[in-house]
Every structure is written in structure tokens, then in C-alpha cells.
Amino acid sequence: MALLARAAHAAHPTRIAAEALVERLADWGVDTVFGLPGDGINGLMEGLRRHRDRVRFLLVRHEEAAAFMAAGYAKATGRLGVxxxxxxxGAIHLLNGLYDAKLDHAPVLAITGTQESAVLGTGYQQEVPVxxxxxxxxEYNLVVGNPAQLPGVVDIAIRTALARRGVAHLTLPNDIQVAEAGKDPWRSVVPARPPATAPLYLPPPGVPRPEDLRAAAEVLNAGRKVALLVGAGARRARDEVLAVADTLAAPVIKTLRGKAVIPDDSPYAVGGIGLLGTRPGEELIDDCDTLFMIGTNFPYTRHLPPPGKVRTVQLEADPVRAGIRMPTEVPVIGDAREGLRELLPLLxxxxxxxHLARHQRKMxxxxxxxxxxxxxxxxxxxxxxxxxxxxxxxxxxxILTCDTGTVTTWAARxxxxxxxxxxxxxxxxATMAPGLPYAIALQHAYPGxxxxxxxxxxxxxMLMAEFLTAVHARLPITVVVSNNNTLGEIKWEQMVLGYPEHGVTYRxxxxxxxxxxxACGALGTKVTKGKDVARAVKQALSYKGPALVDVNVDPNEPPMPGKVEYDQAKKFAEAFAKGQPHRTTIATTLAKDRIEQLTG
Structure with missing residues (x-):
């Protein structure tokens, strides 16, 4: 009889608190958790195992990559990344990817483990007050101290991440993870939860106030030379942005994260501004009398018009961010798509x-x-x-994912x-290393x-082991490595400061x-000659599994700004005079660039 009782218990194990968490994730539509197991989350892993039919666990090789994957998933889908x-x-390793999510306003839930409740505060092994x-x-940060808190605090954490477009965090002690689900050992009051028929999350209203829209239209209608600056907040408002640009005869500048807002072959697109921008974009900033900022909090104010030079309207989802970069005559709070739809009839x-034709010729x-x-x-x-x-x-x-460095300049252009x-x-x-984890998460989200x-x-x-993650997960990503054996962006930044490069080139x-x-069992192609690049890229893109093309590129190709300022050129010359080690080859490369531009 005892044997039968044990068998019955094994067949119907006690429902643990970790299951309540995983079940609630599934209720919210979470289909994947990116992570790496450890003894601090064995209970959570068991919860995932018991519900593997509802939530998939994608095993990575470094927790930083897991956070990047969650951030990339959230950026691309608009849904919660976990x-x-x-x-x-393990929890410490997540931080870089979580800050990427925080600063780019991507909704991510981070779940971590911690030591058993009884030993917290005793300096136990791996004890970090996460x-x-x-x-x-x-934005929301809680140590779960009672199984009865689940799934209520999961709801609050996810609502917060979605509403504030940021990071929420739950950490569960080991003993809480495996405690009986819903058990309340302290007989505390369980937080009220909405009935099952209530929606889990109601998005904030996205239509701006009518009086703000009328004020914005008045300024935009009065402008003779209007320019649009659009960012990631306008990604789902392509048709509306193009309609506004057409109505106002306004060229459109795109921020780096807003690059996909409108096509680059659009008659309104003039590229970007800043170090990664285009000359037409920079010249438009100098040539406009009215600037309409849509879904952007562009931080590089030295590339924006000086205060008082232009009239400014800003359509921004977050009231805190409205007007913090530019003196803004009319801040309009709302969703980019909904706001532009309501604004269009007033223009x-x-x-x-x-004005538009002049900048089209420049582009x-x-x-x-x-x-x-x-x-x-x-x-x-x-x-x-x-x-x-x-x-x-x-x-x-x-879908192209990109790392931070000189590759960012080439991709932007x-x-x-x-x-x-x-x-x-x-x-x-602007952290290094997210390109590969982003690609893995996005290929998982968009398999076709x-x-x-x-x-x-x-x-x-930094995170090359994650290529093996793609192989094991059978994700057919294509990785192209621009290999100059140099930390190229830092090299050029040192020179722009007037210093010769130091400590940036590998042996x-x-x-x-x-x-x-x-070695990972994927397609790998090394390219050392320009004539072989096209063939290698075509082969990799048509390969049915993960593929990598490693190209030895010129380490002395400078990512020149779209419009070189006098101080930049002066500092560059100073670096040459002080003994820049590759000044001859850099000068030769610059000469080749000029020849190609004149004869291409």
C-alpha cells in the first residue's frame, strides 16, 4: 500500500508555487523564457518542466545573452520578453541586457532566484541582494516572500513592464519556489485579484487632447520649411508619417532606432543626423524653420537646432520626455499612429x-x-x-540586427x-554584443x-558561444562578421579627440x-578577397540552417560623419601629427574613398 501511495503521489505531485508563476506567464501569452539554469532556480525550472507544453525554455550559454534576447524579442514584437x-x-550577468531594455523602453520581465528565506542575510554562498x-x-522590483502572493504579483509586474515600457523583476527564494502553490503559512491577507473574465491589461489611451492637436496644426501649417524627425515610437505609424510628410512637403530625418519607420527609398527620407547620419540630414536641420518630432527622444542635442532657431512640435507617448531635448512650443502626448491620424485632417x-525638392536632390x-x-x-x-x-x-x-561599433555606421547608411x-x-x-542574441530571439519570434x-x-x-545556441535550437540565422581585428569605433573616437590610437588593435x-x-556544425565561410564577398553572402542567406560569414575588412576605413565639422578635422590632423601608427594607410584609404565617390 505504501508503494502504491508513493506511486500515486509521483503521478500527481503537489502543485508548487513556481507552477503558479509559469501558468500566469502563459495566461499573459508568454510563449518563451530565455535563460540559464542554476541551483538557485531549480524550483522554477521544475515549474517550467511541468508546463513545457505552454511555455518553452530556450537554454542559452550566458545570462547576458538571455536578457538581450528578451529585450530584442520585446523590441521586435511589442510583447513582453522574459x-x-x-x-x-547569474542575476548579475542579466544586468547589461536589462539596461538595454530599460533605456530603449522595451517591456521585459526578469525572474531570478535567491537563497532560502531562513539563510538570507547570513552571507550565504552566492547571496546577493538582487x-x-x-x-x-x-520599474517593479519584489522579493516574493509568500506563495500566496502568486500569481497576483506576476500580474502587477507584467502590467508595470507593459505600461511603463521597462523592466520588472521578481526574485523567489528557493523554498518559496517549491512551496505548495497558494499556501499562506502566515495567514496573511491575500491581495485581491480580478475575476477571470476581466482583461489582464488595458493599454493607456493613445489619442492626444483635441486642443493640443489644434495647437500643433497651427504651428505646422504656419511653417514654410518643415522637417520631421521620427524615432522608434513611430515604428507602427509608417503610413501616417508618410501622409503627414506629403501634406507638409516635409523631408523626414530618421533616428537610428527609427530607421525602419519609413523606407529609405521614400521620396521623403533624407537619412539620419549625428555621427551615423547623412549630410542631407545634417543640412536639413540647418535649413528648417519648423521641426516636428514624432516618437523620439533624440539625445544628441548638439545635432539639433539651437534653442530659439525653429518652432518645435513634439508628439510623445511619455509626458516626462516631452520637451526635454528641445524648447517645445507644442508638446502633444499620445500614441504616434493615433495622434497623427487625428492630426492629419487639421493640416x-x-x-x-x-523645400522638399531641394533636399531630395541632395539625397x-x-x-x-x-x-x-x-x-x-x-x-x-x-x-x-x-x-x-x-x-x-x-x-x-x-530583419537586420546590429552590434555597436563601426558596423553601426555602415548599417545605418x-x-x-x-x-x-x-x-x-x-x-x-549602445552596448556591444547584442547583435547575435537579438538575431536568435527574432528568428524564434519570426520563424518564416x-x-x-x-x-x-x-x-x-564577447558572446560567440550563443552561435551554438542557434545551432542547437535549429534557428537558421545568418551571421556576418565585419572582422577588422580592432575595436574600430574606439580607435576613431581616440583620433577625433586628437590622440593616436592606443590599446584598440588585437595582435x-x-x-x-x-x-x-x-566546429558548431554550421556553415562557416572565411572571406579575404572582395570578389568573394557576394558569393559567400548569397550562399549563407540561402542556407537552410545557421550560417556565418567572416570577412577580413580594412581596419583603416574611417566611419566619417555625414558632415565633418572643423574641430573634428583639426583633432584628426593632431592625431596624425602626434604619431598615429597607421596614418599612411588611413590617408590612402581616405584617398581611395574620394576616388570611388568621384568615379563610381
Missing amino acids: CLATSGP EHLYADVA DRKQDRS ERWNRRTEALGSARRTPIAPQHVIAAIDRYASDDA HWTIRREREFYVSGNL RQVIAYVGDGGFG DPVPDFAAWAR
Whole structure:
């Protein structure tokens, strides 16, 4: 009889608190948790195992990658991204990816474990007060101390992450994870929960106040030379942005994170501003009398018009962010798509199109010069040629993820948004290494689409083990490594400060990441000649599994700003005079660039 009783218990185990958490995640539509197991979350892993038919666990090789995957998933889908890590070092590793989510306003729930309740505060092994560690990064941050709190606090955490477009965090002691679900050992009052028929989450209203829309229309209608600056907050308002641009005869500047808002071949697009921007974009800032900022909190104020030079309207979802970058005559609070739809009937169609036509001509000249830099004739291989090949052969609905570095400049200028293409990067944190984890998460979210990670050797080297994660998960991502064996962005930043480069170039041999890809059981191709780039990229994009192309590119190709300022040129010259070690090859590369632009 005792044997039968044990067998019956094994067949129908006690429902544990971790199950209440996982079940609630599934109720909210969470289909994947990105993470790495550890002894601090064994109970949570058991909850996931018992409900693996509802929520998939995607095993990674570094917790930082798990947080990047959750952030990338949230950025691309607009849904909640979830990551899981053990106590102590595991929770610490999540932080970089969580700050990426926080600063780019992506809804992410981080779940961590901690030591049993009885030993907290005793200096136990791997004991880190995660709730204090996460005090800045998390909008909602709780140590679950009673099984009866679940699933109520899960609801609050997820609502907070979605409503505030940020990070929520729950940490569960080991003993709470495996305690009987719903049990209340202290007989406390259980928080009230909504009935099952109530919606779990109601989004905030997105339509601005009518009086604000009327004031915005008055300013925009009065402008003679209007410019639009659009950001990631307008990603789902493409048609509305284009309609406003057409009505106002306004060229459109796109921020880096807002690159996919409108197509690059649109007659209104003039590229970006700032170090990654275009000359037409920079010149438009100097030439407009009215600036309409839509869904952006562009932080680089030195690239915006000086205070008082232009009239400014800003359509922004968060009242806190309205007007903090520019003196804003009319701040309009609301969703970009809904706000523009209500604004459009109030706008007068501008008959004078000369302002738009002037900047269209400038953009045509810029595009011709930029295209010339992607020549296959260059030796060493020009990095622009690599991203131009990706752009040429990728599908019209491809998703490009990018690391931070010189690759960001090349992607910003040579990855053209057309039709349903998208682009994701660490925007405000600008951290290295998210390109590969983003690609894994996005390929998981969109299995039918082409997902390409365009990364530098520095960023790829940080989390390259996650390529094996893609292989094991059978995710057919394409990784293209722009390999200059150098921390290129820092090299050029040192020179712009007037200093010769120092400590940014790795020793030979140049790493062969293609060999690593083959060792993982995937397609790996090493490219050292410009004529072989196109073939390698085409092969990788058509391969049915994970593929990697590692291209040795010119380390002395400078990511020049769209419009070089006098102080920048002066500091560059000072670095040469002080003994820049590669000044001859850099000068030669700059000369080649100019020749290609004139003859391309």
C-alpha cells in the first residue's frame, strides 16, 4: 500500500508555487523564457518542466545573452520578453541586457532566484541582494516572500513592464519556489485579484487632447520649411508619417532606432543626423524653420537646432520626455499612429514643394556617393562592400540586427529599409554584443523570415558561444562578421579627440570565426578577397540552417560623419601629427574613398 501511495503521489505531485508563476506567464501569452539554469532556480525550472507544453525554455550559454534576447524579442514584437537567471552571479550577468531594455523602453520581465528565506542575510554562498542590485533598472522590483502572493504579483509586474515600457523583476527564494502553490503559512491577507473574465491589461489611451492637436496644426501649417524627425515610437505609424510628410512637403530625418519607420527609398527620407547620419540630414536641420518630432527622444542635442532657431512640435507617448531635448512650443502626448491620424485632417496641404525638392536632390547625390564606397575592387576589403552585399541579396522582409561599433555606421547608411524590412540595435545603451542574441530571439519570434546579425569581431567575440545556441535550437540565422581585428569605433573616437590610437588593435593572427561556426556544425565561410564577398553572402542567406560569414575588412576605413565639422578635422590632423601608427594607410584609404565617390 505504501508503494502504491508513493506511486500515486509521483503521478500527481503537489502543485508548487513556481507552477503558479509559469501558468500566469502563459495566461499573459508568454510563449518563451530565455535563460540559464542554476541551483538557485531549480524550483522554477521544475515549474517550467511541468508546463513545457505552454511555455518553452530556450537554454542559452550566458545570462547576458538571455536578457538581450528578451529585450530584442520585446523590441521586435511589442510583447513582453522574459528572461530567467539563478541567484548571485547569474542575476548579475542579466544586468547589461536589462539596461538595454530599460533605456530603449522595451517591456521585459526578469525572474531570478535567491537563497532560502531562513539563510538570507547570513552571507550565504552566492547571496546577493538582487532587489537592491536591480533598484535602478527595474520599474517593479519584489522579493516574493509568500506563495500566496502568486500569481497576483506576476500580474502587477507584467502590467508595470507593459505600461511603463521597462523592466520588472521578481526574485523567489528557493523554498518559496517549491512551496505548495497558494499556501499562506502566515495567514496573511491575500491581495485581491480580478475575476477571470476581466482583461489582464488595458493599454493607456493613445489619442492626444483635441486642443493640443489644434495647437500643433497651427504651428505646422504656419511653417514654410518643415522637417520631421521620427524615432522608434513611430515604428507602427509608417503610413501616417508618410501622409503627414506629403501634406507638409516635409523631408523626414530618421533616428537610428527609427530607421525602419519609413523606407529609405521614400521620396521623403533624407537619412539620419549625428555621427551615423547623412549630410542631407545634417543640412536639413540647418535649413528648417519648423521641426516636428514624432516618437523620439533624440539625445544628441548638439545635432539639433539651437534653442530659439525653429518652432518645435513634439508628439510623445511619455509626458516626462516631452520637451526635454528641445524648447517645445507644442508638446502633444499620445500614441504616434493615433495622434497623427487625428492630426492629419487639421493640416493644410502645402503648395510650395521647393523645400522638399531641394533636399531630395541632395539625397540623390548622397546616395550615389555612398553606393560608390561599396566597390568590390577595394583591397583590403571595404566594410561598406560587405553590408552592401547583404543589402543587395537579403529579402524584402529581412530583419537586420546590429552590434555597436563601426558596423553601426555602415548599417545605418547601407542597409536600406524597403517594404517590410526591419532593423534593431542597442540604441541608448549602445552596448556591444547584442547583435547575435537579438538575431536568435527574432528568428524564434519570426520563424518564416530571414534574420541577419551584422556584427563586428569585438562584439561577436564577447558572446560567440550563443552561435551554438542557434545551432542547437535549429534557428537558421545568418551571421556576418565585419572582422577588422580592432575595436574600430574606439580607435576613431581616440583620433577625433586628437590622440593616436592606443590599446584598440588585437595582435595577429586575425581570428577565424568561420572555423568556429564549422566546429558548431554550421556553415562557416572565411572571406579575404572582395570578389568573394557576394558569393559567400548569397550562399549563407540561402542556407537552410545557421550560417556565418567572416570577412577580413580594412581596419583603416574611417566611419566619417555625414558632415565633418572643423574641430573634428583639426583633432584628426593632431592625431596624425602626434604619431598615429597607421596614418599612411588611413590617408590612402581616405584617398581611395574620394576616388570611388568621384568615379563610381
